Amino acid sequence: MNTHSTSEASEAYIALGANLGNREETLKEALHRLDQREGIDILRCSNIYETEPVGYLDQPQFLNMAAALRTTLEPEALLQVMLEIEAQLGRVRDIRYGPRTVDLDLLWYEGYSSDNPELTLPHPRMRERAFVLFPLQEVVSPELEISGFREWVAAAVEDVDGKEGIRLWTPNE
Numbered sequence: 001m002n003t004h005s006t007s008e009a010s011e012a013y014i015a016l017g018a019n020l021g022n023r024e025e026t027l028k029e030a031l032h033r034l035d036q037r038e039g040i041d042i043l044r045c046s047n048i049y050e051t052e053p054v055g056y057l058d059q060p061q062f063l064n065m066a067a068a069l070r071t072t073l074e075p076e077a078l079l080q081v082m083l084e085i086e087a088q089l090g091r092v093r094d095i096r097y098g099p100r101t102v103d104l105d106l107l108w109y110e111g112y113s114s115d116n117p118e119l120t121l122p123h124p125r126m127r128e129r130a131f132v133l134f135p136l137q138e139v140v141s142p143e144l145e146i147s148g149f150r151e152w153v154a155a156a157v158e159d160v161d162g163k164e165g166i167r168l169w170t171p172n173e
Contacts, residue, residue: 010110011043011141012069012078015123015132017051017103023063024048024171026089026102031067033085039072040081046135052165054129059099063169066107066135075109079119082106107136108149130162 014034018026027048035042046066053059071078082104090101107123114121126132133156140150 009041009070009072010112012071012075012109013066013107013136013139014069014082015064015066015103015105015107015126015136017062017064017105017131018101019053019060019062020099020101021090024169027063027065030085030089030102030104033088034067034069034081037081040078041070043068043070044139044141046138048169049131049134049166050169051131051167052162054131054162062131064131064135066132066139068139068141075106075112075114075121076119078109079106105132107132127156128160130157130160130166133157133160134163134166 016027016030031042031045034040044067048063048065051062051064053062069078073081086102086104092100105123105126106119106121107126109121112121123132126136133153137153137157140153142150
């Protein structure tokens with residue numbers, strides 16, 4: 001694992017999804033594990049949305065959300081932590097876009113862009129995914145000047161297909 005840290009903290013945005021097992025508890029546990037890691041603080045979390053599957057359709061509905069993080073980890077190290085947490089929570093990668101206990105995607109990292117096989121930032125498909133954009137718009141910081149990122153997210157929400165498959169989720173209690 002890359003443990004190199006930056007001297008200054010950066011803001012990053014992640015998407016979380018789950019459609020197997022206790023979906024809500026898995027999302028909460030993933031956030032808890034992220035927040036417990038040195039160099040990662042959860043700043044804001046979106047509401048949870050229940051969404052239709054995309055890509056591979058023969059699977060249960062997802063719960064999706066987004067979170068804003070403050071981190072001193074480099075983007076690659078943050079991604080490794082996210083992949084470790086997925087594995088700890090039972091993520092198996094056997095069907096592309098298939099069912100999963102949890103999915104953690106690094107969407108955007110302040111002041112960083114890359115396009116390589118290990119990590120592409122900003123996330124290349126987030127503009128196409130209503131299940132990412134709806135929760136993301138809730139956590140993007142209005143104070144953080146991100147060269148128009150907040151406005152970009154708002155415009156993308158207006159244009160994205162699949163909005164009809166998203167609804168605010170409320171657990172049955």
